Amino acid sequence: MSFSQTRHFLRKNPQIRTFRCAAADLNGQSRGKRVPARFADKVVEDGTRFPLSAMNLDIWGEDIDDSPLVFDTGDADGVLRPTERGFVPMPWLEAPTALLPLWMFRENGEPFAGDPRHALRAVVDRYRMNGMTPVVAMELEFFLIDDSGKKLTVPVSPRSGKRRKAAEVLSIRALDAFDSFFTDLYDACEAMDIPADTAISEAGLGQFEVNMMHQDDALRAADDAWLFKMLVKGIARRHGFAASFMAKPYEDYAGSGMHTHFSVLDYAGKNIFDDGTAKGTSTLMHAVGGCLEAMYDSTLIFAPHQNSYDRMVPDAHAPTGMCWGYENRTAALRIPGGNHKGRRIEHRVSGGDVNPYLTLAAILGAALNGIEDQTQPPEPIRGNSYAQDLPQIAGTWGDAITAFENSTIMPRIFPKELIRNMVLTKRQELHYMAELSATEQVEIYLDTV
16 A cells, blocks of 8 residues: 555545554454554554564463463564555444554564465465466355343344344345344445445344355455454444354354355466356366365364354254265355356355455365365265265364364465464363353354454
8 A cells, every 4th residue: 555545545534533453363353553544654654563473362362371472482573564455444433433454574574474364365376376366255144133131132123123033034024124234234335345245134043144246356355254244243233233253143043154155267267167067177176176175174264163163063054064066055065056157166164253364265275275186076965965974074173173283284275383373272262161151152252253
């Protein structure tokens, strides 16, 4: 971002007196500072500084006890610089405010390997070196929740004044019940240049889904998802209730996912998954094979929290078996139908509680491994995957941490430093979460993830 762009933004928005500058840590939490607008040029020119360890905090925002980023190295600073995104408004705050997204570098200018955005950038660079560009879109599910009492429930509709305790799949009535919220949300997406497409009501209590448009910039797509999660939670609070992307706030209802659709373009802009038929190319098969091969070891990325594993149970609209199929929503990987020109893979494993940068890196990195290795997948499944004898996704948080730590596949996708930091973070969270009741765990995850 240049000085002229900074000054243009501030001249165009003289009402903005302060801005936030922030980066996403391993849990996808925004870490940063509040800065008076008159010092914007300094942040753009010199960046800002905070400890490298701030990118590697646990879900409570605490240091990792045995992290080499803390006392072993004197808790040294890194330098955070603006991303290509530049300033975006923060419409959920009362005072006019902007956000300047950042990413972390070391003092010598090298990208900090523990920054999740740099991890995704490295995967995208691998595609570029092979003359390929991934095209991605995400579907983000979330719950609107009244958390003012002892028990979570659906909010009162601003239109009817009633509280309808029912799951309503694809219900226009459910959308209309919170029309003022969705109107403000879509106006805010326009202001922040987040490409929000359709919204639907989902199968959970007060659950909705908003789809993002496909785009050929994976970093921007992850930025959009990160910003969208902040936006949804902020707008909901302005309307007097909570919004949460936690995987499963209600025991008796389906949880929230973050499904990722992707295809790959060659140097000429052709979709290399498309062969003009419903089947797809051999390259599509290789990408499917790579995703399946890496799925168990990358479960921790797709299910990073204690609550994540409550969602991943049979017959709950979340995949448990490592499989793929055509137009099959019980499979972990679905090949959607429709126009062959849009042939793509839908990766359905992730919960709504994930870090979008790490999730996209894990999915795209695994697919590229498969393309490079020409990995052959098993036969596609038909029918209900839950009723079939299939290899299973890691079923517990502890198993997922161990698989991620010991994997020979993950170092092809993620830097060793990030793998180490992630494992240390999750082992610390696993230890302290075991001391809490289920209610206390929900209280922590409700607003954070």
